[in-house]
Amino acid sequence: MIKHKFFQNKKIWIVPVMELIIGCILIVLLLNYVSRNDMRNKKEKANANAMTYSERIAEDINSGITITNCMKQIIISEDGRCDKFSKIAQNLMDDSIQSIQLAPNGIVTEIYPERGNEAGKINLLSDRSRGAYVHYGKKHDVIVFQGPFGLKQGGKGIAVRNPVYIARNGKKEFWGFTIAIIRVPDIFSNSMKALENFGYQCRLLKTTAPWSRKYVDVYHSEENLTQPVSNQFTIAGNTWKLQVMPEKGWGNKRMLLFLLCGGSIVLLLLIGLTVAVMVLEERRKYLRVLTEMDSLTRIYNRNGFDRKIDQLIADRADMHFVIAELDIDNFKSINDMYGHAAGDQALKSLVADLQKHFPKNAVIARNGGDEFCLLLPNQTCESIHDKFKEFTRSEKKFYHKGEVHSFTISLGYAQYPQQAKNYDVLMHCADAALYEVKLRGKQGCAAYKDGFRQIRKQLGFGFMDVSKNLLGAFLIYKADPDDDELLFANHEMLHLCGCKDMDEFFAYTKQKFCNLINKQEQTEVEESIWKQINANGGQENDYVKFSLVRKDGTQVTVFDHGRIVENIYYGRVFYVLLLNEKQIHLHYDKKSECHI
Known part of the structure; x- marks a missing residue:
């Protein structure tokens, strides 16, 4: 009987011991899994942040390159001269730019601001520390970075040198360099501060020269980085590397200790571990959603859009579809006039219109800023053209302080696989078509054609930029004797008529050119215009003088110089x-007096 009781007690101990052994094994396995899973999630998030902020840092640094490109375009357009260097450089300066320089034939002759930077006027080609860089840039016709190096004014800087070649007599002749000295880390300080505010330590490195694989620190957090994730990107031939890691490291000792203590009760441990695994799994999925969704509009971002297309092509390589790129015309003006909150409202309104206008199987994504991507499965450029045309012509609006404001969009599209069998090439085609719409006056749509040039980054300005800087009032209206509908007016035209915006201008003119002319003169002026135009088969310009009626009823005498142009729409x-x-009389009289 005693023996039996002992045996029974022995069985009782065996079960708890077995449970303890199994529980310990489960705890060890679980702790290892949780540790690895947590580290993997942290690294996925760190990788996503490294990629995102690498793009932002590249944009920040490219702002310095943009300055040299602006100066380069001016020098090329003026055949090697830059008569208003100081004024132009002053307009291009910001807090992160130390100086802007011109170096014709490799010799720095112009510096803005000159004060404190006089020592920079040197012959770069023969300089011991700079010569190798500028010779490389001249030989390969590429932008070169040099630095970081100490600035006499304090801090560090990086020199951006952009070679300039001018076409003369059918040959490219080396003119010299346009140069911007950017302050680091000032130029990308916002990006670095954002990473640190998110709880990351970071380090930014760049290759010492385009031909070198050796890296040099550009920025470094106070603490040393341990096993950081790294993202590489290239700017103007230089490889940059952004390394990040959590400020508190990859591990989470508090969570592991909590799980270890909870393991003393097997049942609660199993329940707790199950919940923990579920929470961690949901967290991983949530992080994946964050990397693929746009937080403002709640649609796909570019990463999510790319993944959907890759999946679509992988599942059905033989299918056809249309990709479109679109953006809001003059979106910067909306932000400047009404604030970024109004700009956000315009973006949300556009997304709602897209979702309402196109089928449910359409994939909509925000490409960044005011640019959007649209994928339409089982469509062709011909089948979707009318839908795009209707959408771009329909009214788009947003609300600001209780008032309704309208805006327009431009859209370009291309078809897979007829126009491109590669996804990246297809996106470039859609982008080229979008930019063609911009060049032709905006608010419209266009399918990609072989004749379209992909020059968005090289051009640097558009129709709106040119028209708003013309030396006079400029407008566009239909060349039809029976329908003289006004289509466009620049800022000078609005100012001349006493209007604050295009809506007000269209309202008071009833969107008719003839309503700008004094009623007593309308018939005579219009007959004169068409008589001149028709004098040579409709190809002549017209020159007339008439009294323009302003919004407040006053009149001003103007000279009209018109030309007929063919427009695709x-x-x-x-x-x-x-x-x-x-x-005209005021300024010419002054010039005449000075001449006398």
Whole structure:
């Protein structure tokens, strides 16, 4: 009987011991899994942040390159001269730029601001520390970075040197360099501070030269980084590397200790571990959603869009579809006039219109800023054209302080696989078509054609930039004697008519060119215009003088110089430049007096 009781007690101990052994094994396995899973999630998040902020840092640094490109375009357009260097450089300066320089034939002759930077006027080609870089840039016609190096004014800087070649007599001749000295880390300080505010230590490195594999520190957090994740990106031939790691390291000792203590009760341990695994799994999925969704509009971002297309092509390589790129015309003006909150409202409104107008199987994504991507399965450029045309012409609006404001969009699209069998090439085609719409006056759509040039980054300005800086009032209206609908007016035209914006201008003119002309003169002026135009088969310019009626009823005498142009959407239109007679006499009289 005693023996039996002992045996029974022995069985009782065996079960708890077995449970303890199994529990310990489960705890060890679980702790190892949780540790690895947590580290993997942290590294996925760190990788996503490294990729995101690498792009932002590249954009920050490219702002310095943009300055040299602006100066380069001016020098090329003026055949090697830059008569207003100081004024232009002053407009391009910001807090992260130490100086802007010109170096014709490799010799620095112009520096802005000159004060404190006089020592920079040197012959770069023969300089011991700079010669190798500038010779490389000259030989390969590429932008070269040099630095970081100490600045006499304090801090560190990186020199961005952009070689300039001018076409003369059918040959490219070396002119020299446009140079910007950017302050580091000032130029990308916002990106670095954002990473540190998110709890990361970071380090930014770059190759010492385009031909070198050796890296040099550009920025470094106070603490040393242990096993950081790294993302490489290239700017103008230099390889940059952004390394990040959590400030508190990859491990989470508190969580492991908590799980270890909870393991003393096997049942609660199993339940707790199950919940923990589920939470960690959901967290991993949530992090994946964050990397693929746009937080403002709640649609896919570019990463999510790319993944959907890759999946679509992998599942059905033989299918056809259309990809479109679109953006809001003059979106910067909306932000400047009404604030970024209004700009966000415009973006959300556009997304709602996209979701309402296109089928449910359409994939919509925000490419960044005010640019969006659209994928339409089982469509062709021909089948979707009318839908795109209807969408771009329909009214788009947002609300600001209780008032409704309208905006327009431009859209370009291309078809897979007819126009490109590679996804990246297809996106470039859609982007080229979008930019073609921009060049032709915005608010419209266009399918990609072989004749379109992909020059978005090289051009640097568009129709709106040119028109708003013309030396006079400029407008466009239909070249039809029976329908002289106004289509566009630049800022000078609005100012001349006493209007604050295009809506007000269209309202008071009823969007008719003839309503700008004094009623007593309308018939005579219009007959004169068409008589001149028709004098040589409709190819002549017109020159007329009339009294322009302003919004407040006052009148001003203007000279009208018009020309007929063919437009892809509106057919024949008039491009008209109006000059104020009073201003012409005022300025020419002054010049005549000075000459005498």
